Amino acid sequence: MTLTDTQRTTPVIEVDRLGVTYGQVRALQDVSLSLAPGRICALIGVNGSGKSTLFKALMGLVAPDTGGVSLFGLPIADARRRQLVAYMPQTEDVDWTFPVSVADVVTMGIYGRLGPTRRLREADRTAVDVALDRVGLAELRRRQIGQLSGGQRKRVFIARSIAQDARLLLLDEPFAGVDRTSERTMVSLLKTLRDEGRSVLVSTHDLAGAPALSDEAILLHGSVLAHGRPAEVLTPDNLARAFGQAATTPEDEA
Amino acid sequence: MDVLAFLLEPLQYGFLTRALAVTLAAAVVAAVLSCWLILMGFSLMGDAVSHAVLPGVALAYIVGIPFSIGAFVFGAGAVALIGIVRSTTRLKADTVIGVVFTALFASGLAIVSATPSQIDLMHILFGNVLGVSAGEVWQVLVLGAVTLVVLLLKRRDLTLLAFDRTHAHVIGINTRRLSALLLGLLALTVVVGLQAVGIILVVAMLVTPGATAFLLTRSFDRMLVLSVSLTVVASVAGIYASYYLDISTGAAVVLCQALVFTVVYLVARPDGLLWQLGRRRRSGRTGRGSSPARSGGAVEAAPPGDPLPGRARTGDPLTGTARSSDA
Ligand SMILES: Nc1ncnc2c1ncn2[C@@H]1O[C@H](COP(=O)(O)OP(=O)(O)OP(=O)(O)O)[C@@H](O)[C@H]1O
């Protein structure tokens, strides 16, 4: 996809005074932020700080009670319809016993471009093959997804967003339960995607890994505590505010 | 008696060929639908819709309109009611389903008991496939064909919805409309299946074939094919069993499906019970304890004794956990 000039300059994500509540629980309050194209941004915060809620708001899955979100200068629904956004589910939200193969899942990435019955043309098959190749899963394309390792499972969903040719990737805790080697493979994959002009928002608990991964970081705690270069954001002061006094290295989620 | 005569004898009776047509049509449609139902955790929804149509059927008989119209209105109404109560309370889906369908079923019973002479309750509850008229056969065939065509045309979207609702939403699919379509088709399938096996047993046709096929394969397309072919075998066997053994047709068909399930459950590789026991004995003998490493991955995540292997999904199967702000 070639980018028009406006696509190169308009912010990918523009969140304006966003507030989200679940019944009595205020999950996000007065969140404003903006993300430029071609950046990897780490979203950092303790359990319950509103990371997943922010993702849901970006996808239009929760209704904000104040403020709003636009993606690529468009209302969320338009951005979705244009296949601009991809989401990688958390491992525990996926039914790994579901009878689909690796190639089936990656093919779901291009459904938005297909006709009403989602019948594949030759070019679509090629797009799926290319995506599988890029994440190194071409050999395993016929495997049922439950028969993959933790790192391979993550790469299936990255391949799906590559096939979709999405401009913004939303990854909620992609490194949970993945070993260092797989994490490094994924990080370099995400960086090549960024170098193609795509933007990546990644939530993570991994403070040590954040600077190596990301161009910028957001420290979230119901609202935005800090946003900037990782080194500026992850100061002891800020971390104490986000994670409480005792824990500069918060417990990882199980 | 030779085989050919054995197979042909029942077919000389018009009522039996009609029964065969109705049962096969209903069973095939239900078998296709069941593949999505069991993957989405919607089995109970099939039970609910089938019970909820009773007042519709009763009223249709009283008013004198085709029973399928009454059944469809109440089936779809039950789905809508469950959806509304679900999204406006904190109650879990199975609770809401339990409240709604028993209420509707009871009102059906009340209507029937208030007008005893007009309706044969037993026929509605347990089916009366041997008594269907040619007109009713056509009703079933047309409704069944329509349902089947829509299901097959939308099969890729339905599989996506079952597998990853969030992705479907993110690529611009209206997931509410798609769920509504699936549940509408469920109501239609129940209407079709009523004639064959009745209200009580129609849920078996909506669950057992998909469950059997799921045990046999890890590919959805193959699951569809297996579900349909096994159900055809079971339905034909059921009709013949009912003729020669003189037992209720609906019961015979459902029993044959359950028999196929049982056989598959015992012998299908590598998850069949007999294979599992075999492996346990072998690994016990070599003293290596239980061996989780094997070719099948479907139950790998389940600790021994987990009653619901791999089913720990967090989303609400009916409405999705989240509301859509701009769909
Ligand atoms: N469906 C819901 N209903 C009610 N409250 C919710 C719901 N989802 C989240 N919350 C609350 O909103 C707040 C933010 O939750 P969220 O899931 O966004 O946090 P998170 O940063 O993703 O946490 P984690 O690191 O544990 O994934 C928490 O206080 C949580 O309890």
Ligand SMILES: [Mg+2]
């Ligand atoms: Mg979260």
